[in-house]
Amino acid sequence: MMTEADYYALFEAYSHGELAGPARANLEARLAADPALALRYADFSEMTDTLRGYGQRQQARQQLRGIHAAMLAADAPEEITLPATGLTHTVHPMLRISRTERRLREFWNGHRATVGVAASVAIMAVFATLLGLDLWKTSHLPVPASYQALRRDINSLKKNQKVLNNTIQRIDGSVTPLAPVRKFSGTGFALTSEGYIVTSYHVIQGGDSLLIEGRNHQRYHAEPVYSDIKHDLAILRITDKKFTGFGRLPYAVKSGQADLGERVFTLGYPREDVVYGEGSLSARSGFEGDTAFYQVSIPVNPGNSGGPLMDERGNLIGVVSGRQNDAQSAAFATKSSYLVRLVDSLEAAKPANPYRLPRFGQLAGTGRPQQLKKLQDYVFVVKVFE
Amino acid sequence: MSRGNPTSSSLTPTDDALIAAIRGGDERALAHLYRLHWPMVSHFVLQNSGTEDDAQDVYQEGVMVFYEKVRDGSLELSCQIKTYLYAVCRRLWLKRLTSKSRFGVRLLDDEEHGPYLNTGAEEDVLAAEEQDRRFATMSEALDHLGEPCRSLLEGFYLLDKSMQDLTAEFGYTNADNAKNQKYKCLVRLKKLFFAHYKEEPI
Numbered sequence: 001m002m003t004e005a006d007y008y009a010l011f012e013a014y015s016h017g018e019l020a021g022p023a024r025a026n027l028e029a030r031l032a033a034d035p036a037l038a039l040r041y042a043d044f045s046e047m048t049d050t051l052r053g054y055g056q057r058q059q060a061r062q063q064l065r066g067i068h069a070a071m072l073a074a075d076a077p078e079e080i081t082l083p084a085t086g087l088t089h090t091v092h093p094m095l096r097i098s099r100t101e102r103r104l105r106e107f108w109n110g111h112r113a114t115v116g117v118a119a120s121v122a123i124m125a126v127f128a129t130l131l132g133l134d135l136w137k138t139s140h141l142p143v144p145a146s147y148q149a150l151r152r153d154i155n156s157l158k159k160n161q162k163v164l165n166n167t168i169q170r171i172d173g174s175v176t177p178l179a180p181v182r183k184f185s186g187t188g189f190a191l192t193s194e195g196y197i198v199t200s201y202h203v204i205q206g207g208d209s210l211l212i213e214g215r216n217h218q219r220y221h222a223e224p225v226y227s228d229i230k231h232d233l234a235i236l237r238i239t240d241k242k243f244t245g246f247g248r249l250p251y252a253v254k255s256g257q258a259d260l261g262e263r264v265f266t267l268g269y270p271r272e273d274v275v276y277g278e279g280s281l282s283a284r285s286g287f288e289g290d291t292a293f294y295q296v297s298i299p300v301n302p303g304n305s306g307g308p309l310m311d312e313r314g315n316l317i318g319v320v321s322g323r324q325n326d327a328q329s330a331a332f333a334t335k336s337s338y339l340v341r342l343v344d345s346l347e348a349a350k351p352a353n354p355y356r357l358p359r360f361g362q363l364a365g366t367g368r369p370q371q372l373k374k375l376q377d378y379v380f381v382v383k384v385f386e
Numbered sequence: 387m388s389r390g391n392p393t394s395s396s397l398t399p400t401d402d403a404l405i406a407a408i409r410g411g412d413e414r415a416l417a418h419l420y421r422l423h424w425p426m427v428s429h430f431v432l433q434n435s436g437t438e439d440d441a442q443d444v445y446q447e448g449v450m451v452f453y454e455k456v457r458d459g460s461l462e463l464s465c466q467i468k469t470y471l472y473a474v475c476r477r478l479w480l481k482r483l484t485s486k487s488r489f490g491v492r493l494l495d496d497e498e499h500g501p502y503l504n505t506g507a508e509e510d511v512l513a514a515e516e517q518d519r520r521f522a523t524m525s526e527a528l529d530h531l532g533e534p535c536r537s538l539l540e541g542f543y544l545l546d547k548s549m550q551d552l553t554a555e556f557g558y559t560n561a562d563n564a565k566n567q568k569y570k571c572l573v574r575l576k577k578l579f580f581a582h583y584k585e586e587p588i
Contacts, residue, residue, distance in 0.1 A: 005569035012569075047576055048543065054521045055544030060453055064446045067417045071424065102437070109435045 004040075011044045146326045147287050149202040149232075151186045151384075152270060152303035159183075187268040187307035187320070188212065188236065188382040191253075191343070192356050193246045195220075195238035198339060199306030199382045200321050201227045204234050207384035212238060214380050215274060222382075226346055231292045231338045232321045234306075235346070236382070237353070249358040250374040251308070251316050255340040258317040260284060264296055266320055266333075267372065268307035269381040276372060277304070279329070281317075286332040287324060293332045294318050300331040306382060309333040314363020314371050401467045408456050420449055423468055427475045434479065444482070448475040451514045462506060473507035481511075527578040535571035542568060 013019050014027055031038050108115075186203030190196070197212060204210060204224055212220040220243055222236040258264070258281055265278040279298035286293020296309065300323050309318035318333030343355050363371045407415035424445060431441035451474050455461040463470055528536050534556055541547045541555070549561050549568075558564040 004573045005566065008569040008572050009565065043576060043580065044572075047572070047579055050520055050524050050579075051539065051543035053517070054524050055540075055546070056457075057450065057454070057521060058544065060450060061446065063413065063416070064420065064449055064453075067420045068424075068442060068446065070417070071421050106437055109432075109437070112435075 007037075007040060008044060011041055012048075015045065015048075146324055147322055148302075148325050149200070149322045150270075150300055150302045150305035150320065150331075151184045151200070151203045152301075152305075153184055184384040184386075185269065185303055186305040186382045186384070187303065188380045189306075189308040189316075190246045190249055190378040190380075191235065191339075192358070193249055194353050194356065195243055195245065196225070196353075196355060197222060197236040197238065197380065197382070198308075198319060199234050199236065200319060200334075201229055201232045201234040202321075203306050203382055204236070204384055207386055209385040210236060211383040211385070212236070212380045213383060215376050225351075226342070228338070228342050231334050231342070233319060233334055233339060233342060235342070246378060248362075249378060250362045251310065251314050251378075252358050252361040253340055254311070254315045254317050254336050257284065257335065257337060258294065258311055262317075263312045264298065264309055264317065265368070266298055266300070266304065266307045266309050267376055267379045268300070268304035268320065269379075270301035270303035274376050274379065275304075279331075282330070287322070290332075292338055293321065293334055296331050296333055297329045298331050299329055304331075308375075308379060309336075310363075310371075310375070313365075314361045314375070401463075404467065405456055405461070405463075408453065409459065416449075416453065419467065423471050426468065426472060430472070430476065431479055434483065436479065436483075440479070440482070444475050444479045447478050447514075451510055454514070454517075455510060464506060470507060474511055477507055477511045524579060527575055530578050531571065531575055535567075535574060538564070538568055539571055539575060 010019075010027065014024065019027065031041055184203065184207065186199055188197045188199035188203075191198045204227070210222045210224070212222045220238040220240045222238050225235045225237045227234045260281060260283070262281045263278070264281050265276065267274055267276055269275070277298040277300060279296050281294055282297045283295035285291045286295055294309070294317070296318075298309075298320075300307075300320055304320050305322070307320040308316050309320055311317050316339075317336050319336070319339065320331060320333045322332050324330040324332070340357070343357060347355050363374060404415055404419055408419065427445040427448065428438070428441040431444055432438070436444070448471055452461070452467070452471060528540065531539070538552060538556060541552050542549070547555075549564055552558075552568075553561045553564040556564065556567075558567065
């Protein structure tokens with residue numbers, strides 16, 4: 001009985017061609033006749049082949065590694081001179097990249113696209129934020145707490161109550177509620193006889209519908225033509241078809257500056273009726289030294305905004321704009337020179353309706369009641385609906 | 387049709403000469419071939435988010451596939467060696483990338499290396515993988531074999547030492563003893579090898 005090892009000896013001799021003629025023929029015959037033996041031989045040859053192949057592959061791999069190293073060495077001859085620094089081992093040329101750098105490179109190669117997208121998103125976010133902040137800032141100009149713009153918030157209390165009542169009614173299940181309408185008012189005055197009206201910008205700010213109401217209850221619809229946010233000025237135009245014109249304006253617009261101490265007065269609508277206010281020009285600069293404004297000592301109230309500031313001879317010298325809360329009787333008015341400049345710049349753009357500023361006043365020399373009588377026809381309530 | 391004898395039509399004479407020289411065991415020819423196509427593969431791998439090391443691994447693997455086929459004489463080349471190597475390395479690198487990446491992989495190809503499809507590289511790579519698996523199992527079996535069987539078999543089959551040298555090295559009294567020992571070792575190796583190799587499906 002042959003052991004498996006004996007068979008292997010036989011197989012090896014056979015595959016090396018060391019078997020003599022009769023023995024070989026004998027084995028071949030047995031291989032052909034006995035499938036178990038054939039399988040055993042197949043296993044043997046597969047195993048020895050694999051072993052040899054494995055050895056060959058290891059050799060070949062070694063060889064290729066050698067070739068690669070030689071190639072790198074040939075490519076980078078200057079690296080070979082490194083051992084002169086006293087190192088006892090040979091320096092592999094691949095080592096010239098530090099481990100950190102290699103890791104960084106791998107990271108960069110793997111995440112290049114992601115990093116790019118992230119960076120662009122970040123940049124866009126930053127710019128969007130900056131832009132948004134900027135827009136927000138310009139739309140919500142920080143008004144110092146002590147400065148009060150004088151537009152009048154009409155009946156907001158009443159309205160609120162109405163809304164409340166509406167809500168209660170709605171709970172009762174009856175009528176549909178009215179949309180709450182906020183209403184502001186200020187003062188405005190005629191700029192030209194063709195229907196241009198001046199008021200303060202903050203009066204019409206945020207409004208979407210403007211109504212001009214005169215002393216004898218004529219009403220006109222108006223639209224904003226131009227706003228000068230910086231100097232708190234707005235120019236409106238009456239849009240009604242039936243409007244024919246104001247006739248000749250009794251006052252002139254002063255293009256120069258008024259003097260300190262001049263007696264000044266204003267007309268305005270801080271309540272339903274027109275109210276006269278008097279004082280003197282107390283400074284030629286406004287809140288926090290703003291030279292676009294005068295400071296006047298006229299008691300003004302919300303609703304006075306946009307009212308005309310007149311000097312003794314009845315010339316328009318400014319537009320009432322606001323007051324300082326923490327100072328006694330300090331009101332501010334935009335200088336009329338800025339209004340003239342604004343009109344000039346609008347005129348330069350050749351509008352459909354030219355601006356003809358009144359040049360000569362008719363109020364000089366008359367008494368104050370006479371002046372007011374003439375003036376009050378040209379001073380209006382500007383009602384703003386949001 | 388020109389497909390009748392693709393070898394002579396599309397292979398450059400240097401390719402033929404190179405293959406002949408490599409089959410003849412000329413190490414300089416192999417080195418020349420290796421150096422010739424290394425830039426192409428290295429560029430390809432680096433371009434497709436690989437490192438220098440990855441490129442080296444992939445290229446050596448690819449050259450190994452080529453080399454073993456040349457030595458077997460089983461290489462049927464229907465294109466240039468360059469294209470064949472590119473196709474093989476491309477396949478290998480694609481495989482590595484897909485195993486590494488969670489996402490689908492798209493490779494950037496160098497247009498100049500042309501039609502890398504239908505080069506037979508696909509089947510060759512698959513065959514090489516099968517071979518790899520066999521060698522890996524063999525290596526594992528050898529590891530489990532234990533001394534002195536392992537050293538004896540490695541000495542004889544892997545390192546091509548003669549039986550006389552091994553007899554002296556392992557201190558057997560004569561070559562026949564060593565041979566008997568070797569056969570016994572083979573029997574044990576066979577059990578280990580086939581147990582592992584056959585039970586591992588792909």
